[in-house]
Amino acid sequence: MASATVELPTMIANVLGGVRRLEVNGTTLQEVLQDAFEKEPRLRVHVVDEHGEFRPHVLCFINEDNTRWHERRDLPIRDGDKITILQAVSGG
Amino acid sequence: MGTVVIVGTEKGGFICRSENKREWTVEGPLFKGWKLTATTRSPSGRWLAATASRVYGAAVHVSDDLKEWRQIENGPAWAADSDRKMNQIWTLRAGANRHFAGVDQAGLFLSEDDGESWQPVPALNEHASRPNWFPGAGGLCAHVVLVDPNDEKRVWVGISAVGVWRTDDGGETWLAKNEGIRVAIEDKEFKDIGFCVHALAQQQTDGDVLWRQDHTGMYRSTDGGDHWTACMEGLPSWFGFPVVRDPDSGRLFCFPMESDEYRMPVKGDLAVYTSDDRGDSWQRRAEGLPTHPCWAGVLRGAMAHDGGGGIYFGDTAGAVYASADGAESWQALPCTLPRVLSIEAFTV
Structure with missing residues (x-):
């Protein structure tokens, strides 16, 4: 079981009472996201859709690694990893 | 007594306040960056707001003072095994015992705990005609809910481009109510759908009397x-979006626009039309509104009364206008906002 952090974008933090960072535990991306959703249930609706898939314009990085480049949600998480939720800057 | 007008825009909410309906202050943005799609006030005094985002989804927030807001945990949501998406909460309707939320993709949700949790209303959401429901230009949205002032079990819901539905038994059964309306998109199978209601207004003393700005x-x-x-x-023009009725005077308000093809003020004339004879005739009211050509539209949720003679609307260019005398004269509020999506006005 690894300990990691989930960093949230300002727009989400602003509607969650200012929460910018969650300390989470798990061995895979799926597990740490689930832990984040349990610690802050209101986060889920902003990050994933009704089917548990990332919203189309939400990006999730593990450190510098864009998880969209992988098709798996069981990507390994190590102690100290930083999971960053971002808005995809797509189009203009 | 003061007036609070909550303006929901594409990029947040703005609170306009006045003690005399002449001098206004504008605060905001609330929910900066989020669409503020609907607001209302519960009889308990609690404020409710619905936000949406192209990126981060839709949610309901509550507040006791319009300053501190709390996102609720169990907002309107489609089931995980549903193929529907919760794109936006279009309308919030708060009653003494039950609140309603109308959403896109179209559906009706009910709260019986002052907005803390919401459940779907299956008899409407899963109606036999549902697979044939067709979206309007704004999406497949349930955008207006009315409750009979004398019978809370009697509820009307407007869905674009499906039509008006009514229940007389608290939501157990629903019937389409579109007889006499010219159909917008005729359905092959269900002849009572395909009607593109844009807005509804109701006579508060008699729930049977309704007005409908339709496509x-x-x-x-x-x-x-x-x-x-x-x-x-x-x-x-026959086309437009909002229709509002002032409960005291009985005056009706609407904002005609040129056809579904253009959706702009007719000849660039930014004007509200009013009726004092229950819609039999309409008169143009534009004193105080810009005299130069204006080509910004007014969306279905962007006009409201405050219950005390005040009437308000916002346009797609971000201007907000107020009238303290039932549209006889207008003033622009001191702001230029993002595209205005929703307006609700309250006497506080």
Whole structure:
């Protein structure tokens, strides 16, 4: 079981009472996201859709690694990893 | 007594306050960056707001003071095994015992705990005709809910481009109520859907008396929507979005626009039209509104009364206008906002 952090974008933090960072535990991306959703249930609706898939314009990085480049949600998480939720800057 | 006007825009909410309906302050943005799609106030005094985002989804927030807001945990949501998406909460309707939320993709949700949790209303959401429901230009959205002032079990819901539905038994059964309306998109199988209601207004002393700005014109019903009759004399166009009724004076307000093809003020004339004879005739009211050509539209949720003679609307260019005398004269509020999506006004 690894300990990691989930960093949230300002727009989400602003509607969650200012929460910018969650300390989470798990061995895979799926597990740490689930832990984040349990610690802050209101986060889920902003990050994933009704089917548990990332919203189309939400990006999730593990450190510098864009998880969209992988098709798996069981990507390994190590102690100290930083999971960053971002808005995809797509189009203009 | 003061007035609070909550303006929901594409990029957040703005609170306009006045003690005399002449001098206004504008605070905001609330929910910066989020669409503020609907607001209301519960009889308990609690404020409710619905936000949406192209990126981060839709949610309901509550507040006791319009300053500190709390996102609730169990907002309107489609089931995980549903193929529907919760794109936006279009309308919030708060009652003494039950609140309603109308959403896109179209559906009705109910809260019986002052907005803390919401459950779907399956008899409407899973209606036999549902697979044939067709979206309007704004999406497949349930955008207006009315409750009979004398019978809370009697509820009307407007869905674009499906039509008006009514329940007389608290939501157990629903019937389409579109007789007399020119159909917008005729369905092959279900002849009582395909009607593109844009907005509804109701006579607060008699829930049977309704007005409907439809895609195909302005209509009135005096039997709870069982039958509708066109009432457009004096309007420069059959097309428009909002229709509002002031409960004290009985005056009706609408904002005609040129056809579904253009959706702009007719000839660039930014003007509200009013009726004092229940829609039989309409008169232009534009004193104090810009005299230069204006080509910004007014969306279906962007006009409201405050229950005390004040009427307000915002346009797609971010201007907000107020009238303290039932549209006889107007003033622009001191702001230029993002595209205005929703307006609700309250006497506090």
